[in-house]
Amino acid sequence: MKQGFYWRCLFFLAGIIVLSLGIALTIKGQMLGVGSWDVLHIGLQKNLGLTVGTWSIILGLLILAIDSLFTKRLPKAGTYLDMFLTGIFIDIFLFVLPDAQSLLEQCIAFGLGIILLGFGCGMYMVANLGVGPRDTLMLLLVHRLGWSVNRARTTMEVGVAVVGFILGGPVGIGTVFMAFGLGPVVQWALKLNEKLFYRATGVESAVI
Template sequence: MKEAFFWRWLFFIVGIIILSLGISLTIKGQIVGVGSWDVLHIGLAQSIGLTIGIWSIIIGVAIIAFDSILNKRWPLVGTVLDMLLAGIFIDIFNFLIPTFNSVWMQFFAFVSGFFLLGIGCGMYIVANLGAGPRDMLMLFIVHRFNWSVTFARTTMEVSVALLGFLLGGPVGIGTVLMALCLGPIVQFAIKWNEKIFTRLSGVESTILKAK
């Protein structure tokens, strides 16, 4: 039991760090485009102020409040930690990673960040300590409407990208790719990380039955 507890927290923390690194890399490669949620965060940061990480936290608080009111339940500790840690790590990585002037370097940053984002997302979800606000919303849609992870994530990403665009956030071909392709990557990452987690901890993790 203690060993499983250790692996859950390890998957959770490492997953959030990888996720945050992936987000920051896509932001550094924004000549290609940024993720749907970051279109919104960047648009808010440019028009109102504050950092991208802070806006990530603010939007997360709004989603958690919506879920708590709708389902009449308190958020899990992991959900709150994810919201705070992701926002903090995004700002840290945005500060540490230099700005790339080369188009090829920005392209490489975007592609690598894209895959790291999906892998980190699947990794911390498998820990089952509480999904982050955006993934909690995704899982809510999956279970409420009986949609696949791919369809739920894609629908959510497209909707948020459109809202961010209307608020003045940067949209590019990368935004479209992330909106359409992030769902399948997350679905694959969940299945892959479930197998690794089960092998390491000896406890089966079935946060959802990916379709």
């Protein structure tokens, strides 16, 4: 029992770190545009100040409030932990990672960022200790509307990108690719991490 819980904690914390690194890398590749949520975060940063990670936390709190209204229950403690740790790690990685100078470096940073973002998302979700606010919203769409992970994630990505663009956030071809490409990556990562989790613990983790 304890061993299984330790594995859940490992998947959860490692997933958050990998996810945050992926987000930071996509921001470092901003010559191509940034991810949809970060278009919104950066747009808010330009207009109101604060860091990208701080806005990630603030919007996370808002999303959790909306989810609680619909589900009539409070999120798991892990959801709050995910929200705060992700915001903190995003700012840390943005500070320590060097800026990508050339177009090639920007492309590599952005592409690697998407893969790590999706893999980290799937990794911490299978731990079932509470998913982050944005994935809470994604799962709400999946369960309430019967949508696939792909459709729910893509709809969210497009919606927030539009709002972020209106606020002056950077939008480019990378933003479009991430809006439509991140959903399949997350869906693939979920299936892969469910297999890895089962091999490690012998317990199935049915997130969806």
